[in-house]
Every structure is written in C-alpha cells, then in structure tokens.
Amino acid sequence: MDLRRRLVVYLSALIFGLLLVTAAVTFYSLRADAAAEVRASERLARAMLAAGELGYGENSAAVKARLEAILAEGPLRHLHVSLAGEPLPAASTAEGAAGQLAALLGVAPAGEGYRIRFRNAELLITPNPASEIDEILQDAVRLFITLLLFSGATLIVAWRAADHALAPVRKLEEGLERLAEGEPEAHLPPFELREFSRVALAIDRLANSLDEARRGQRQLARELISVQEAERQQLAAELHDEMGQMLTAIGVTAAYLERHGQEIAPEKVIECGRELRDDVRTVGEQLRSILKRLRPHGLDGPGLGDALHELMDGWQQREAGIHFALNFPDDLSAALAATPDDVGLVLYRVVQEALTNVVRHSQATDCRVELRACAGAFVLTMRDNGCGRAADVGKRPGGGLLGMRERLAMVGGSLTLSDADPQGLQLSVRIPLAAAGVVADGGSRT
Numbered sequence: 001m002d003l004r005r006r007l008v009v010y011l012s013a014l015i016f017g018l019l020l021v022t023a024a025v026t027f028y029s030l031r032a033d034a035a036a037e038v039r040a041s042e043r044l045a046r047a048m049l050a051a052g053e054l055g056y057g058e059n060s061a062a063v064k065a066r067l068e069a070i071l072a073e074g075p076l077r078h079l080h081v082s083l084a085g086e087p088l089p090a091a092s093t094a095e096g097a098a099g100q101l102a103a104l105l106g107v108a109p110a111g112e113g114y115r116i117r118f119r120n121a122e123l124l125i126t127p128n129p130a131s132e133i134d135e136i137l138q139d140a141v142r143l144f145i146t147l148l149l150f151s152g153a154t155l156i157v158a159w160r161a162a163d164h165a166l167a168p169v170r171k172l173e174e175g176l177e178r179l180a181e182g183e184p185e186a187h188l189p190p191f192e193l194r195e196f197s198r199v200a201l202a203i204d205r206l207a208n209s210l211d212e213a214r215r216g217q218r219q220l221a222r223e224l225i226s227v228q229e230a231e232r233q234q235l236a237a238e239l240h241d242e243m244g245q246m247l248t249a250i251g252v253t254a255a256y257l258e259r260h261g262q263e264i265a266p267e268k269v270i271e272c273g274r275e276l277r278d279d280v281r282t283v284g285e286q287l288r289s290i291l292k293r294l295r296p297h298g299l300d301g302p303g304l305g306d307a308l309h310e311l312m313d314g315w316q317q318r319e320a321g322i323h324f325a326l327n328f329p330d331d332l333s334a335a336l337a338a339t340p341d342d343v344g345l346v347l348y349r350v351v352q353e354a355l356t357n358v359v360r361h362s363q364a365t366d367c368r369v370e371l372r373a374c375a376g377a378f379v380l381t382m383r384d385n386g387c388g389r390a391a392d393v394g395k396r397p398g399g400g401l402l403g404m405r406e407r408l409a410m411v412g413g414s415l416t417l418s419d420a421d422p423q424g425l426q427l428s429v430r431i432p433l434a435a436a437g438v439v440a441d442g443g444s445r446t
Contacts, residue, residue, distance in 0.1 A: 010161050018150050025146050029139055046070050047081055081125050168196040175203055184211045220402045235290065242286050250279045304328075304336055304344045308351060312369070315355055322359065327370040335373045335433065343431060346407045347371065347380060350415075353400045354382050354427055362386025364424060373433065380429035388425035390417040404429075 047070045115124055168191050175186030186207050188200045253272050261269070305328040312324040336344060351369060358367050364386030371380050393401070401415075408415050413431035420426040 246283045323366050325368045350404050358384050378431045382427040383420045385424040
C-alpha cells in the first residue's frame with residue numbers, strides 16, 4: 001500500500017466516524033425536540049380545555065387551579081400562555097439571557113400579546129422568541145462539542161498516523177548513516193509503503209555505486225603506489241646505470257688530472273678536458289631525457305602540440321605495427337595559451353595513458369588523435385580500430401581509466417567511451433574553456 005492510499009483510508013474512516021457522530025447527535029436532538037414539541041402541544045391543548053371549562057363557570061376554583069398547574073408544568077414552545085392579570089414567569093421575560101438576545105436581535109414581541117376571552121376567564125398569549133433562541137443555542141452547543149471532539153480525534157489520529165507513516169524515515173536515516181560511516185550496505189528492512197520501498201531501492205543502488213567507487217579508489221590508490229614505486233625503481237636504475245657511470249668516468253678523469261697535472265703533456269690535458277666536456281654533455285642529455293619523461297616542458301599554447309607530436313613519434317618508433325596520427329589545428333594554440341597550465345598537462349597525460357592502453361590492449365593497426373576547440377570547450381577524440389568495445393571496457397574500468405577520469409574531474413572535464421565505426425574504441429574528452437584548478441603531476445605510463 002502506498003502513502004496516498006493509506007491517508008485516504010484514514011481520512012475516510014475519520015469522515016465516516018464524523019458522519020456517525022453527526023447522525024447520532026442529530027437523532028438525539030430530533031428525538032428531544034420532538035418530545036418537547038409534543039409535550040408543549042399537549043400542555044397547550046389541556047390549557048385551552050381548562051380555560052374553556054373555566055369560561056363556562058364549571059367549578060371555577062378547581063378549574064382555575066388546574067389551569068395554573070398546567071401552565072406551571074413548563075414553558076410552551078414559541079408561545080407563553082397565562083391568565084390575564086397574572087405575572088409572566090422570570091424565564092419567559094426579557095430579563096432572561098435569551099430574552100436579552102432576542103431584544104438585541106430585534107425579534108422581541110412588540111406588544112403585550114393576544115387575549116382570548118371566555119365568559120369567566122381571559123387568556124393572554126404572547127410570542128416567545130426566547131424559546132427558539134434557546135433551542136438554536138442548544139443545537140449549536142451540541143454541534144460545537146461534536147466538532148471539538150472530532151477535531152481532537154482528528155489531531156490524535158493524524159499524529160499517530162504521521163508518526164507511524166514516518167517511522168521508516170528513521171530506518172532510512174540509519175541506513176544513510178551506515179553508508180556515511182563506510183559500510184558497504186545500508187541494511188534496510190522491507191517497508192510496507194510503496195514510496196519508502198522505492199527510496200530504499202534507490203539507497204541500495206546508491207550503496208552499490210558508492211561501494212564500486214570505493215573499490216575503484218582503492219584500486220587506483222594501489223596502482224598509483226605501484227606506479228610510483230616502479231618509476232622510482234626505474235629512475236634509480238637509470239641514474240645508477242647511465243648517469244652513475246658517466247659521473248664515475250668524470251671523477252676518474254678529474255682524479256687523473258689532479259695526480260698527474262704537473263707531469264703530463266699539454267696535449268694530454270686537452271684530451272682529458274675534451275673527454276670531460278663530452279661526459280658532461282652526455283650527463284646533461286640524460287638528465288633532460290629523464291626530466292622530459294617525468295614532466296614535459298611547455299604544455300601550454302603551441303608547446304602542447306609539440307609535446308603530443310613528440311609523444312606519438314616516440315610510440316611510432318617503438319611500435320611499428322600501429323600507425324599513429326595527430327590532428328592539432330594551428331589556431332588551437334591561442335585558445336590553449338589563455339588557459340591554465342594544468343589543462344594542457346591533463347590533456348597530455350590523458351593522451352599518454354590512452355596511447356599506452358592502445359598499445360597494450362587494443363591489437364589495433366591504426367590510432368588517430370584529434371584535438372579541437374568547439375562549443376566553448378576543448379574536445380579531444382581518440383579512435384582506434386582494435387578489438388576493444390565500450391560496453392566491455394565500461395564494465396571493468398582499470399586504474400588507467402580511473403586515473404584519467406580523476407584528472408579530468410580536477411579541471412571540470414568529462415570522459416565518454418563509445419564504439420568506433422566500423423570497429424574499435426573511441427575515447428572522447430571534453431574540458432570547458434573556462435576550466436581552472438591545480439593538478440598534481442603524478443601521472444605516468446601505466
């Protein structure tokens with residue numbers, strides 16, 4: 001059952017209860033009013049009979065006493081009947097509250113009433129609006145009490161219904177708190193109401209997405225640590241094997257000159273100086289090569305195009321089985337020059353990672369990269385003719401794809417995968433022209 005249906009049921013029950021109470025009050029009022037009307041009519045008829053008997057002089061004292069007793073039994077409805085010359089009862093005069101209200105409303109009788117003369121008696125009949133006012137006030141009091149009770153019952157039922165209906169909210173809140181604390185599932189119970197069941201399903205889907213995101217982050221962190229260690233190991237090996245040897249050779253030459261500087265011929269000193277200069281130049285080239293692999297220089301403006309061409313030429317020389325092509329329009333340099341350096345770095349790292357994945361996994365023979373500016377954004381498109389499909393790659397994203405998405409998110413960019421025509425995989429990257437931010441350069445080939 002959904003919440004709307006439950007509320008309709010509760011409201012219907014309340015309305016039905018109100019109708020029953022109203023019917024009961026109406027029945028009670030109708031019964032009481034009808035009985036009072038019958039009694040008043042009987043008293044009026046008996047009073048008229050007694051007045052007639054009194055008018056014909058039949059046992060005048062007894063009849064008069066009987067007439068007075070009839071009139072003293074209670075007020076007649078809407079009328080007041082008394083013997084001429086007798087005072088009106090206090091409850092029927094203008095001194096009563098109902099009489100004062102009748103005078104305020106302008107419905108009080110204007111004259112002294114109507115006289116009915118018999119031979120030996122005279123009856124005075126006066127309209128009595130106070131009787132009608134009393135009757136209406138009594139009905140209003142009953143109705144007010146009924147509405148008051150119904151309002152109280154409605155508030156109680158609404159409070160209990162809302163408390164019962166919103167009780168699952170506390171369960172949902174507890175489930176969300178569990179997710180916030182890092183638990184993989186919300187552990188929500190089944191709910192009766194359809195709305196809360198839908199919310200629970202949405203929270204379960206959110207929990208699955210969060211769990212996958214956390215697993216991806218952990219995987220990315222592990223791969224990042226592994227890549228950093230591999231880079232450090234490779235850097236240490238290069239420094240030891242290449243630069244270390246050259247520095248050792250420089251040290252040996254310098255020590256030779258120090259020990260035999262006064263003995264050797266000038267030609268030998270010139271030769272040693274030439275060797276030192278060649279070794280220093282070689283060390284400088286090796287150092288620039290290492291620095292370029294760590295972070296290419298000049299990734300803004302035209303420098304990004306040169307860096308991308310150099311990157312793809314490097315892959316072309318190493319991978320003869322794949323043809324690499326880059327489309328970098330000349331007018332793109334001005335747009336890149338107006339953006340922060342981190343945008344160019346992100347584009348370079350994305351292309352670097354994507355090329356690495358193409359070489360390792362795609363089995364492609366052709367790979368084309370295009371970078372252009374359109375619709376207020378930089379659009380990078382990379383297409384290969386390999387065996388990869390977007391659905392398969394999207395189901396099992398690796399650390400490289402996660403790393404690309406993280407980098408792009410830092411500059412407000414996005415990445416989408418689609419199938420190339422007629423085969424292969426297409427990677428599309430979009431970065432707004434107004435992108436800004438700081439990107440930590442920790443990427444490399446993975």
